[in-house]
Amino acid sequence: xxxxxxxxxDLKPLKESVRIGQQIVTLGSCFAQGxxxxxxxxxxxxxxxxxxxxxxxxxxxxxxxxxxxxxFVERDGMFCHYDYHFDLRADSQEQLIEHINKKKxxxxxxxxxxxxxxxxxxxxxVYELNGLVVANCHxxxxxxxxxxxxxxxxxxxxxxxxxxxxxxxxxxxxxxLTVSPVRHxxxxxxxxxxxxxxxxxxxxxxxxxxxxxxxxxxxxxxDDLRDYRFYKSDRLHPxxxxxxxxxxxxxxxxxxxxxxxxxxxxxxxxxAMAHRPFNPHTAAHRQFLLxxxxxxxxxxxxxxxxxxYAWFTQQLATL
Numbered sequence: 001x002x003x004x005x006x007x008x009x010d011l012k013p014l015k016e017s018v019r020i021g022q023q024i025v026t027l028g029s030c031f032a033q034g035x036x037x038x039x040x041x042x043x044x045x046x047x048x049x050x051x052x053x054x055x056x057x058x059x060x061x062x063x064x065x066x067x068x069x070x071x072f073v074e075r076d077g078m079f080c081h082y083d084y085h086f087d088l089r090a091d092s093q094e095q096l097i098e099h100i101n102k103k104k105x106x107x108x109x110x111x112x113x114x115x116x117x118x119x120x121x122x123x124x125x126v127y128e129l130n131g132l133v134v135a136n137c138h139x140x141x142x143x144x145x146x147x148x149x150x151x152x153x154x155x156x157x158x159x160x161x162x163x164x165x166x167x168x169x170x171x172x173x174x175x176x177l178t179v180s181p182v183r184h185x186x187x188x189x190x191x192x193x194x195x196x197x198x199x200x201x202x203x204x205x206x207x208x209x210x211x212x213x214x215x216x217x218x219x220x221x222x223d224d225l226r227d228y229r230f231y232k233s234d235r236l237h238p239x240x241x242x243x244x245x246x247x248x249x250x251x252x253x254x255x256x257x258x259x260x261x262x263x264x265x266x267x268x269x270x271x272a273m274a275h276r277p278f279n280p281h282t283a284a285h286r287q288f289l290l291x292x293x294x295x296x297x298x299x300x301x302x303x304x305x306x307x308x309y310a311w312f313t314q315q316l317a318t319l
Contacts, residue, residue, distance in 0.1 A: 006224060006226070007223050007224060007226070008224060009216055009219055009220050009223065009224050009249070011216075011249055011252055011253050012253070013252070013253055013254075014176070014213045014253060014254055015213070016174055016211070016213075017254065017255060017256035017259070018044075018115075018116055018176075018254045018255050018256070018259065019115075019255075019256050019258065019259050020042075020043065020044060020258070020259045020262050020302060020303065021045070021302065021303070022044070022045065022115035022116060023045045023046075023047075023110065023113055023114040023115050023116070024036075024039060024044055024045065024046040024047070024114065024115065024116045024117075024118060025046070025047045025050075025107070025110055025111055025114050025116070025117050025118070026039070026046060026047070026048050026049055026117075026118045026119075026120070027049060027050075027051070027054065027060055027063075027117065027118070027119050027120075028049070028053075028054060028055075028060060028118075028119050028120035028121060028122065028178075028180070029053060029054070029055050029120045029121070029122030029123075029180040029182060030053050030122075030180070030182060030237075031120045031122070031178070031180040031181060031182055031217065032048075032049055032053075032118060032119070032120035032178075032180075033048060033049045033053060034243055035118065035120070035178075035217075035247070035250065036048030036049060036118070038243075038247050041270070042262070042263045042266050042267075043262075043266060043299075043303040043304070047107065047110050047114075050103060050106065050107050051063045051084055051085060051087075051088065051103065051107070052084060052085025052086070052087035052088060053085050054085065054122075054135045055121075055122035055123040055135070055180075055184070056121075056122070056123055056124060056125070056126045056133065056135070056150065057121055057124075057150070057155045057158060057159050057199075057202065058126065058133045058150060058154070058155065058158050059083060059126070059133060059134070059135035060119065060121075060159075060162070061158050061159065061161065061162045062083050062133070062135070063083060063084060063104075063135070064104065064107070064108065064162070064165075067081070067083075067097065067100060067101070068081075068082075068083060068132065070130070070132075071083055071129070071132065071134065072093050072096070073138050073140060075089075075138045075139060075140075078090065078091065079091070079092060079093045079095070079096045080096070080136070080138050081096060081100065082129060082132075082134035082135065082136060082137070082138065083134065083135050083136075084100065084135060084136065085135065085136055086136065086138065088100055088103065111166055111169070111170060111173070112169050112170050113170065114170065114173055115172065115173070115174065116173070116174050116175070116176060117166070117173055117174070117175045117176070118175075118176045118178070119175065119176070119177050119178070120177075120178045120179070120180050120217070121177070121178070121179050121180065121199045121202070121203070122179075122180040122182065122184065122199075123184045123192075123195050123196075123199075124149055124150045124155065124194075124195040124196075124198040124199055124202075125147065125148075125149055125150075125184070125187060125191065125195050126147070126148060126149075126150055127145040127146070127147050128145060128146045128147075128148065129144060129145055133150075149194070149195065149198070150198070152198055152201060152202060152205075155198070155199075155202050156202055156205055156206065159202070159206060160206070160209075163175065163206075163209065163212070173211070174211040174212070174213070175206075175211060175212045175213065176213050176214070176215050176254065177203040177206060177207065177212065177213070177214050177215070178203075178214070178215045178216075178217045178218070179196055179199045179200050179203060179217065179218035180217070180218065181217050181218045181220070181221030181222065181238055181242075181246070182236055182237055182238070183196075183236050184236075185236060196218060200218065215249075215250060215253055215254065217246050217249075217250075220245070220246050220249055221238060221242065221246065224245075225238075225242050225245060230242040230245075251263060262299070262302065262303075265295070265299075266299075268292075268295075269292065269295065269296065269308060272288070272292040273308065273311060273312075275288075280315075280318075280319065281319060285319075286316065286319050289312055289315055289316050289319075290316070292312065293309060293312035293313070293316075296308055296309050296312070
């Protein structure tokens with residue numbers, strides 16, 4: 001009898017499933033960005049990392065809090081804010097305030113009607129400026145900041161305060177927590193492992209709440225895909241193959257049967273649109289385009305297919 005070649009994660013479906021047509025918000029690390037973009041690719045109504053990449057749980061809460069006026073900074077001729085990613089920048093402080101406030105209003109409006117909030121936590125190690133945790137140091141001198149590890153108690157109380165606030169406005173909101181599989185090795189392997197362990201314990205404590213679930217992205221990467229061939233050349237970020245595998249696990253755990261079937265069918269549509277025929281002027285290729293376009297009609301009452309339908313119409317018009 002052959003020994004198993006790898007360890008598998010015991011994946012159990014969530015008690016409540018994500019369904020196509022539901023509204024989803026993702027917040028957190030670059031892994032949240034990647035997963036959110038996958039959801040968008042498969043036509044899920046997802047607002048993806050609207051405040052940019054944020055790693056620590058305290059900063060995730062602060063982006064929705066009133067703007068801290070003392071945390072503006074000028075960087076490379078642009079104005080930024082220490083609570084936000086460099087994606088949120090402007091030519092003046094006044095413009096940035098307006099930009100951030102509009103973004104907050106958009107996100108808060110979306111959260112009031114959203115079905116799911118997916119939070120990916122990246123690190124429990126934080127930098128503080130004058131006693132305030134910052135999300136981004138914006139390449140300012142490190143001497144300005146104090147570095148420390150968040151305590152489990154302060155992370156839990158801060159995130160629970162956020163969840164309580166969101167659920168008051170939207171009682172139907174459900175939450176999926178993940179720990180990012182991207183390693184933060186700037187402070188060393190030992191420190192990163194401690195940080196990830198703290199975040200994992202935080203997630204375990206928060207999932208005692210109704211409607212809060214955990215998806216083991218970190219465990220899948222660390223144990224199921226325990227091989228450097230699943231890392232990019234920096235040995236920190238998952239490869240596209242690893243991301244595909246983790247996404248397939250997410251499908252299995254989080255999506256209902258109808259949504260999983262939709263994802264399979266939509267992948268065929270995406271492949272058809274990416275196909276480059278050797279000779280596009282053949283009758284066979286024209287028939288291929290017509291048949292694929294016809295398949296879109298099946299989904300027009302489920303998702304918005306106007307963009308894809310117009311693409312096929314344009315391709316047919318060139319033949």
